[in-house]
């Protein structure tokens with residue numbers, strides 16, 4: 001029997017003009033962007049807000065959330081220096097999946113998966129029932145992989161110059177038994193998933209606001225279509241509005 005790759009569902013919140021942030025370097029997890037972004041969605045007694053993670057956990061047994069490093073680190077951030085790895089770096093470039101972490105049953109165990117071929121994210125928080133899974137490549141600095149091993153943080157080596165997303169999704173299924181991945185990433189990673197033909201489903205919540213700005217991250221960034229290439233068609237599953245002007249859209253990507 002041919003094993004199916006895990007289902008990939010994208011969930012994103014955007015302004016009506018499709019922006020997913022207020023400006024390129026203004027991460028939503030930081031202030032003042034977090035509050036300004038939240039204020040774009042007025043409260044409503046009939047709010048369209050839903051917990052998409054809970055929906056896909058119930059529906060598909062989703063056990064992994066996917067993020068890009070761009071949600072956690074800005075390009076102009078000054079990163080904390082890591083110690084130099086003083087062992088043989090060759091041994092670092094294989095998956096690091098300690099059994100005491102991977103053997104945890106799901107549910108309740110979940111993966112917080114982050115694409116980070118440049119080794120930019122420093123990990124300081126720990127949450128019950130969640131473990132971090134970093135996606136790296138052969139190009140990732142050895143010092144970073146040494147740091148992940150020292151901290152007992154799982155990683156998959158999937159790709160050469162950068163993370164190969166098709167290989168990633170397949171490896172998450174075969175190595176970790178993941179059946180569904182929920183991407184809550186920004187436009188860079190979601191655009192790359194789109195170009196790799198990996199998106200199966202999309203949940204979008206539109207806030208009644210306009211952000212504007214060339215270069216501000218949008219729902220799907222990444223490389224433009226080549227002339228003559230067709231856009232990805234979507235099939236509507238549901239559409240809802242609330243009395244404060246927010247809209248929730250749910251689509252699937254039909255497979256022909």
Ligand SMILES: NC(=O)c1ccc[n+]([C@@H]2O[C@H](COP(=O)([O-])OP(=O)(O)OC[C@H]3O[C@@H](n4cnc5c(N)ncnc54)[C@H](OP(=O)(O)O)[C@@H]3O)[C@@H](O)[C@H]2O)c1
Pocket residue numbers: 011012013014019020021022023024025026027028029067068069070071115116117118162163164165184185186187188189190192217221222
């Ligand atoms: N409104 C929302 O729902 C929402 C959700 C998430 C984030 N955001 C906001 O969106 C902004 C971040 O968006 P962003 O577009 O800058 O960052 P992003 O979506 O995190 O995109 C950058 C990430 O994608 C990876 N990537 C890009 N192209 C790739 C490719 N072809 N193959 C493999 N990996 C690829 C990069 O890899 P490397 O790290 O290896 O370079 C990096 O990890 C932040 O402001 C954040 O707050 C909004």
